[in-house]
Amino acid sequence: MSKKLSVQAKSSSQNTLPLGPRVIPRAEHPISRAQINEHALKVLYKLKDAGFRACLVGGGVRDLLLGREPKDFDIATDAHPEQVRQIFRNCRLIGRRFRLAHVFFGREIIEVATFRAALGDEHTDGKPRSGALLEDGRIIRDNVYGTIEQDAWRRDFSVNALYYDISTFSVLDYTGGMDDLKRGVLRLIGDPAVRFREDPVRLLRAVRFAAKLGFKLDPATEYHLPRLGYLLDDVSPARLFDEAIKLFQGGYGVQTFEMLRHYDLFCCLFPQTEEALTHEEHGFPLTFVVHALRSTDERIATNKPVNPAFLYAALLWEPVRLMAEARVTKGDCAIVPALQLAADAVLARQMHCTSIPRHLSNIMREIWSLQPGLLICKGPKVFKIMAHPRFRAAYDFFCLRAQAGEVSEELCQWWTQIQTLNEAEQKRMAGLGDNTGKKRKKRKKRTAKPKTQQDQAPQGTSHAP
Numbered sequence: 001m002s003k004k005l006s007v008q009a010k011s012s013s014q015n016t017l018p019l020g021p022r023v024i025p026r027a028e029h030p031i032s033r034a035q036i037n038e039h040a041l042k043v044l045y046k047l048k049d050a051g052f053r054a055c056l057v058g059g060g061v062r063d064l065l066l067g068r069e070p071k072d073f074d075i076a077t078d079a080h081p082e083q084v085r086q087i088f089r090n091c092r093l094i095g096r097r098f099r100l101a102h103v104f105f106g107r108e109i110i111e112v113a114t115f116r117a118a119l120g121d122e123h124t125d126g127k128p129r130s131g132a133l134l135e136d137g138r139i140i141r142d143n144v145y146g147t148i149e150q151d152a153w154r155r156d157f158s159v160n161a162l163y164y165d166i167s168t169f170s171v172l173d174y175t176g177g178m179d180d181l182k183r184g185v186l187r188l189i190g191d192p193a194v195r196f197r198e199d200p201v202r203l204l205r206a207v208r209f210a211a212k213l214g215f216k217l218d219p220a221t222e223y224h225l226p227r228l229g230y231l232l233d234d235v236s237p238a239r240l241f242d243e244a245i246k247l248f249q250g251g252y253g254v255q256t257f258e259m260l261r262h263y264d265l266f267c268c269l270f271p272q273t274e275e276a277l278t279h280e281e282h283g284f285p286l287t288f289v290v291h292a293l294r295s296t297d298e299r300i301a302t303n304k305p306v307n308p309a310f311l312y313a314a315l316l317w318e319p320v321r322l323m324a325e326a327r328v329t330k331g332d333c334a335i336v337p338a339l340q341l342a343a344d345a346v347l348a349r350q351m352h353c354t355s356i357p358r359h360l361s362n363i364m365r366e367i368w369s370l371q372p373g374l375l376i377c378k379g380p381k382v383f384k385i386m387a388h389p390r391f392r393a394a395y396d397f398f399c400l401r402a403q404a405g406e407v408s409e410e411l412c413q414w415w416t417q418i419q420t421l422n423e424a425e426q427k428r429m430a431g432l433g434d435n436t437g438k439k440r441k442k443r444k445k446r447t448a449k450p451k452t453q454q455d456q457a458p459q460g461t462s463h464a465p
């Protein structure tokens with residue numbers, strides 16, 4: 001299928017020597033321009049016409065080669081960010097760690113990155129060149145520009161380091177990504193111990209891509225997963241929050257969750273949940289989390305919106321529930337305040353691992369606080385709860401609890417049914433129909449009497465004499 005056009009040894013301080021690209025010409029790969037987003041194509045052509053090298057890279061190339069629909073189209077070029085800005089009027093430069101150009105087409109953004117050098121290429125006289133900044137083996141700033149080869153070697157996985165060159169329509173492979181793609185193997189480029197230390201988020205990315213693509217992990221890459229999770233302690237909670245969303249809202253949440261637990265990485269993101277799941281005998285909580293993830297996966301598969309607050313509420317429910325129940329059992333307080341206190345404690349601890357924006361944690365609290373109310377299906381509270389802006393999410397959450405066997409299925413069906421009825425029927429269902437019934441009975445008695453003129457023509461109608 002592919003042809004090796006040029007193989008040249010290069011001197012480099014990297015672990016693995018770059019050998020020059022293996023070039024896969026247009027006739028030997030399936031990527032056609034018709035599959036590439038029109039705005040990404042525009043950016044590629046404009047860069048090329050301005051005399052720069054321009055390639056599609058990353059997940060876009062990988063997914064097109066696999067016959068999948070890419071999530072986004074990333075572009076790499078030898079134009080520096082400022083040069084990119086000069087070419088596109090609709091362009092903004094962003095980022096501190098990576099300086100990137102965002103080209104806007106209405107609401108769509110095409111990301112353009114300048115080729116960068118790998119870590120090993122940055123050192124001159126034992127010091128990192130300006131633009132690269134290291135701390136304990138971690139890259140904290142990485143703005144050293146380089147060649148396309150260097151750019152390929154500093155990427156994470158070989159299957160993410162394939163370039164579709166707009167000037168020749170060929171695919172360039174510097175790191176053996178095409179072979180790995182064919183074999184269905186996810187392999188971290190270079191020495192995995194070094195590359196995971198440089199950026200521990202790659203541990204999570206390894207799981208995310210393996211689950212999404214259904215790929216096997218290369219043994220050398222896999223070896224480190226259960227051993228290096230502690231490195232995630234040093235990653236900012238904000239970055240881990242973004243990554244957690246990608247992990248669980250990427251459409252493969254169930255597989256990702258199981259794989260994260262298998263490699264002892266889930267505990268690095270959600271330690272309280274892991275603790276609660278490990279000590280639980282009944283299996284409800286695990287089933288509950290899996291149900292929540294499955295329903296999210298199904299919604300994504302059918303293009304329905306998903307709310308990260310709902311998913312986070314599900315992921316943290318078990319520690320919140322256990323803590324609240326312990327308080328109630330001790331006689332400290334009633335269930336609703338107990339849930340609120342537990343939410344405070346669990347959220348505060350979770351923020352050390354993955355931050356949670358305030359607007360999301362507020363929704364999570366509401367979903368949790370409404371749960372005890374859903375156990376009661378009598379009286380005016382039924383209407384109060386149904387009028388709550390978060391009722392629908394709380395009800396969906398309650399149904400997942402029922403599916404997991406934590407609350408009764410009948411209760412869940414009761415709430416499902418009441419939502420399909422009109423107000424009078426709802427009142428009757430909530431045990432408020434009796435009053436209405438009695439009144440009606442009384443009225444009936446009165447109308448049973450011989451009718452007077454007044455009875456026959458109600459006041460104020462046009463039928464009044």
Ligand code: ATP
Nearest residue numbers: 058059060071072074154155156160161199201202
């Ligand atoms: P997705 O389908 O999720 O968009 P992707 O492979 O495109 O997958 P992105 O997060 O969009 O992933 O990143 C684009 C590319 O940038 C990757 O394919 C990879 O080449 C490179 N990259 C991203 N994050 C890292 C990282 N932490 N270390 C090294 N390279 C990275």
Ligand code: MG
Nearest residue numbers: 058059072074
């Ligand atoms: Mg991408």
